[in-house]
Amino acid sequence: MIAGGIEISSAPPRAAPPRRTKARRSPSAGARYFSSKRAIDEGYLVTICRWDPARVRREFARIRWGSHLCMPCPHCGTLDEHRWYEERGVWRCLNGACRKYFGVTTGTLFDAHQRDLRNIYIETFLWSCGAAGIPALTVRAMVGTVSYNTSFSTIQKVREGLARGHNAGLIAGVVEIDGAHASGHDAAGKRGRPLAQQRPKGQAEMDAQAQSVMDAFNRKQDQKRLTPAQRRALKAENEELRRDGLVRDPNTGAILPHNRRMVMTLRRRTGNPGDGSVWTKVGVGMAETPEVAEYLAHRHVLMPESILATDLGVAFSKLGKKFRLHTTVNHSETLVGPNGEHVNMAESFTARQDRAEAGIYLNIEPKYLHEYACETAFREDHRRVSPRLKTEKLLFWALNVGKSQYWRNYTAGENRQFEELVPKRRAVGASSGPRKRVPGQEMEIRPPR
Known part of the structure; x- marks a missing residue:
């Protein structure tokens, strides 16, 4: 219709489109912490760079002894205000x-x-800022250290302080114990192939996975019906495999690769919702066996006063009888049991360890896996601590566990000759192989990964 030269539409006016509502998720406790000012130390790295040598020395003395004026003599233990020589710095x-x-x-x-x-x-400050770790090569690039071995040996000494300081002592309360496979990954054989999680699984793969679960269950049931003679024969077979450097997975019965290890985690819950775990102990074994689990429990847990939380692994059924209570969760069916049973704190450690091994350090050598596991335990326990406080704790353990047992004279070609395993160490060769020195050149040493 046209009225006064203006076209007027007879159609009803269009309704305004509905406003889109965004679903807002409440941030987790960890996200709230990292978004707050408590997660950072403003200007702290700039402050460190302005310290003079005397100020740095006082900071190290405060971390080690609590004072730069009165301290015990490292040689005789005499506590006094010892004489200071400014020209020598001692x-x-x-x-x-x-x-x-x-x-x-x-x-x-x-x-x-x-x-x-x-x-x-x-x-140490830069290395402490990583969520799952920072390679020594990156630290070297940031600080400008000339030699890679210098930065690597310094960080490895810090890891040794964690292994001998942080990973010591007893824990009590509700303790979660779980194991996870580490090392032994065939990285070269996977290059150029799509990852399993990047494509949907076919029906054949799903059937094979379900069949492997059923086979593991049937194998456990068959082991319960073994005669004493059959048990002795199975034990002798496992001992022969162990002498050959191999081990059988007690849950699946498969023979694991020679460089495969099992990182066992013991985590104490805080009891406060949202706080997670408060203390973590770790150990590395050849497999998740009852011997490994019992050795770590006797070493790190006050068992009569504590509660054990595990999955249905065969390594924990006998161990659970020594605790006040043993709660289990069937991971083949659910992550949390009907009454709240879970081992999610141990699974959190495993996720961080897998992230460090697969994304940062790339195929950790089994010989040094224990130190890397201790690093992950420290990062898990101090995930809501500012970098400055983490640096002070790292240096405290590095300055109070004694002289280095593993990394002295490393740059001169001396490597330790054992692997830290549970229940006992295992003799291994040097990482760098035979010593080779060409006149006028540095020694050819391949750093551990």
Whole structure:
């Protein structure tokens, strides 16, 4: 219709489109922490760079002894205000029977070092900021260290402090124990192939996975009906495999690769919703066997006073009888049992360890897997601690566990000759192979991955 030269539509006016409503998810406790100011130390790295050598030395003395004026002599243990020599940067013991000189790193993992203390502090600070870890090559690039082996050995000494300091002592309460496969991955054979999680599984793959679960269940039932003679024969067969450097998975019965290891995790719950775990202990074994689980439980847990939470693995059925209570969850059916049974804290550690191994350190050598597991345990326990406090804790253990047992003279070609396993160490060769030195060139040493 046209009225006064203006076209007027007879159609009804269109309704305004409905406003889109966004589904808002409440952030988790971890997300709220990392979004807050408590997660950072404003300007702290800039502050470290401005410290003079005396200020750095006082900071190391405060972390190690609690004071830079009064400290115990590392040689004789005399506690006094020892004489300070500014020109040499050392103290001298006032005990007349001792009278020895000592520095802030005497008798520590950094004993007889030739590095600037500020560089050690900065490398430790940067390394502590990673969620799952930071490679030594990246730390070297950020700090500007000339030699890669220098940065690598410094970080490995910090890991040794965690293995000998943080991964010690007893825990009690509700303790979760679980194991996870580590190392032994064929990275070269997977290159150029799509990952399993990037494509949907076919019906044949789903049937094979279901059949493997049923086979594992039937194998467990068959082992319960073995005669004493059959049990002795199976034990003798497993002992023969162990002498050959192989091990059988007790849950599936399959023979594991020679470089496959099992990282066992023991985590104590806080009891406060949202706080997760408060303390973590780790150990590395050849497989998730009852011997490995019982050894770690006796070493790290006050069993009569604690509650054990595990899955239905064969390694925990006998161990659970030594605790006040043993709760289990069937992972083939659910992640949380009908009454709240779970081992999610241990699974959280496993996820961080897998992320470090697959995405950062790339195929960790089994010989040094224990130290890397201790690093993951530290990052899990201090996931809501600022980098400055984490640095102080790392340096505290590095300065108070004694001299290095694994990494002294590493850059000179000396590598440790054993692997830290549970229940006992295993003798292995050096990582770098035979020593080779060409006149005028550095020694050819392949750093552990």
